[in-house]
Amino acid sequence: MVDGTGISVDFDGRLLVVEPTTPAAKEELGTSRLSLFLTDISRLSLKGAGMLRGGRLSLTMHDGSRHYLAFNRAQEPHFARLYKELRAAKSTL
Template identity: 75%
Template sequence: MDGTGISVDFDGRLLVVQPTNATSKEELGTSRLSLSISDISRLSLKGAGMLRGGRLSLTMHDGSRYQLPFNREQQHTFAQLYKALRSAKSNI
């Protein structure tokens, strides 16, 4: 699935985020981010509005944080991803 400047894939255990432009690469800090569901301590979802984008925020057990941006058209897909991540976390 695509977010704003990112491509995201989740297979039920591993979340892979790849930036699709230079700005996103700089914000993410890498050209490919792979996160195990067991490494995620907190998740939150903030929906996109008329004038602002939404974001899926991830906090890791080591304290690092990542924000995955999306726009209004991508909001439904990211809401489904959020639910899938929460479900996977509850099963570990």
């Protein structure tokens, strides 16, 4: 389980589950629980957090939709590890 900015993220090797922990994050996600199968994700990218801006894990789905998972500098190592886990799991598909 990884905590981001207003979200909690869990990845079991095939399913990525994002749950908002704040009303603003729920509104941004558009749901109270976002479940994404690894096979539905076409592209991943990671943008690190800076001094004045948060970081972002971007997920582009095969249908063209996108999801952005925000994190701060303190959370960045956890999201970097999650990004590596997602890329490694995708490479085995």
